Amino acid sequence: MVFDVVIIGAGVSGCMIARELSKYQLNIALLERASDVAMGASKANSGIVHAGFDAKPNTLKAKMNLRGNALMEQVCKDLSVPYKRNGSLVLAFSDEEMQTLQELYERGIANEVDGMSILNREQLLSIEPNIGDEAVGALRAETAGIVCPYSLTIAAAEVAVMNGVELKRNCEVTAIDFSDGIFTLHTTLGDVRSSFVINAAGCFADDVSRMIGDDSLHIVARRGEYYILDKSVGNLVTHTIFQCPSKMGKGILVAPTTHGNLLIGPSAIDIDDKDDVSTTSEGLKEVSSLALKSVPGATTRFAITSFSGNRAHDIKNDFTIEPSKVNDHFIHVAGIESPGLTGSPAVAELVAEILGSMIELKEKQEYVKTREKPFRYHQATDEERVAAIAKNPSYGRIVCRCESITEGEILDAIHAPAGALDVDGVKRRTRAGMGRCQGGFCGSKVVELLARELHTDVRNIKKCGGNSDILFDKSK
């Protein structure tokens, strides 16, 4: 079989593109080298829907940011993904930085961003009383928001699969041939043939591009380290709190998450090994000390976990979304760092537009646009809980105590389209294990449920794909 379109990379770009293209009468495959979708930068970023004042006017970043910001609320509604328009503040700690705010404001105006204003300290404190003493003012952007990035990616993948996209996980592309107008992708799961290829391979987009002899991309992995703080400090701030940007990015932020935690980070350092997502004591130290300057209460005494993600930074400092100069049926979606999450619905639109300029895109009759909201015990009313448990008793059994996640929710996550295959997959879909105890109590139960539902031995259940075994031999 020859697919019409193969998308390489099931991050937020790849999954949103798959969702967009699944509206049309196309045979689509979505390939992911990792064990699950959203395993790169898409699961480890700030989760911010940026207002759009950062990017230089007329860049693709600026355009995608503005359009993506406008689309995001509806997309999250359609996909039942947590989203909140909480607004953002860029703090200035000196008169010089107040000047920077003015520049950002003007850049925002040039980018046609609405709802911006510059606040003095008094105005700042009236909306965010827990800001540090050194802040002298802030740039407020009312259109900024927060979204759960992996939930968005997973939901997009689910809708794509519901609409016929073939998702292949653990499928790494190792080489690509092209003959008679058809690409043959050699993968760890065998050959995959396709008329069009979309290169959404994140940090590896340049490596994938070189497989067709195109060496125009230069992607650097830029590591960002974060802390997640306990929900008890989740309401220290309501806005996303930035510091003034540097040439490495938007600086350290303190932001509420859609789940009620507080996120601090990221550090920014370019690294050689694109797969290396280990945290470092230097990086974590930098994050914890700089965050205190913005919000003194955001101390790592409340940390429940730390993590890092590698952003795909293109050295030309803009997104590349265009057909390859080597083969125009090979479309790059590369260098998608911040604001790539914000821009993702717009990026998907743009890819459909590029594809539509080469082939006719016919809409499907039976397209499923929305994803039903999964039952969430902790968000439900008592009436909804009673009804849900009556219908399915497994909604009456709490597995993850910290986050109040029921067995029923975990079973739903395992059996969903693009369902969870391992413990971390369950965690990202349900939050089981994301709370204070970090899976101490529920981890073994989740292993048991996965083994039961996937009809395998508990020893075959992994933490996070690959060789991440959890259990070895039987005890004596």
Place this chain on the structure above:
Amino acid sequence: MLQYDLVVVGGGPAGMAAALRARDFGIQNIIILERAETLGGILEQCIHTGFGLHYFGEELSGPEYAARFIELVEDQKIEYKTDTMVMDVTEDKVVTAINKEDGLLKIQAKAVILAMGCRERPRGALSIAGTRASGIMTAGTAQKYVNIDGYMPGRKIVILGSGDIGLIMARRMTLEGAEVKMVCELMPYSGGLTRNIVQCLDDFGIPLYLSTTVIATHGKDRLEGVTVAQVDDKLQPIPGTEKYVECDTLMLSVGLIPENELTRNIGISMDRITNGAVVNEMRETDCEGIFACGNVLHVHDLVDYVTIEAQIAGEGAAKYILNQQEQNVQYVHITAGNGVRYTVPQKVNIRSKDDIKVYFRVGQIYKNAKVVLTCGGKVVSSKKKIKLAPGEMENVIIPDEVLNSLSDTDQIVVEVEA
């Protein structure tokens, strides 16, 4: 809405002992709500011995200790529901719980005893740098895998933290054929019981490195090794002392945290040191009719003390329900003085008709030091102790006649004189 005189949240050793004592005092309408599939709490996975030496005067395994109370609960026909999670308790003592059979349960109680136990501090709270490979787990999780589920979660093991569960698991994994390479302890002393250090490490030749911590984890999928380093007196890693240790498992035994989410939601005053509620001598919180006992109140080293504390709470709850509480209440705060981290109870009624035993922990190791109790400026007792250690709970007794002689402006201080 269901009506009960007493709802006990948690069916571990604390919950069971509290319910049984309330029954002894004549309370008939009691229900225990337990989130696990069985009563017994964490004791069910503690298959080693060492339980009951103080309370029963004999050495029992965890499940044996629990079984004695489960039998009594059955004999006394105290109602209980397992696989039932309490989701909320209100100030007015309305308890909300869920399970598969009943769905959403709402219970109006006359009194509530909180006995939810504690959880282990996870890795995230430590900020160890490195990868998030599999094979990093708390000692209690490992204990469940080995003792309940019957699987080995690792073969080559480094243990960080010398809390009792870590020490017990060092021996357990060794007996199961795993190689326990070392136990690292950040502090210059172990937080575990001396008997566990001897019986679980020394007897098996497992080295304990004090003032040493794990600073990084390695391995992309499964853990492949850790970097350990010595720390200075500010607990910061000393450059140049880093050492790579090959292992597939890092077990953490770095502290226990009382599970007080329900307590906090009620708005009960908390002790910042114990992370449990502030209670009086009957273990009653500042929310009338709501009591707390066991590891949810403060982390105990011996279950025997949990039982004794729970009996006090059970008695207190019964008297509350029967309206037999001391009417004439005047509280005096107990101050944790020099060398003492906290006391439980934190306040006592000076009109109490009984002697009050005050439990406390010290902040560091002391040798040949004195424990001094001062009430209203007068030294009531001064006892010499050969050794005081943070890992071992101590107590002093305030005689009732001393209490009754105090006025509410007097102070009670427990302190260590080195």
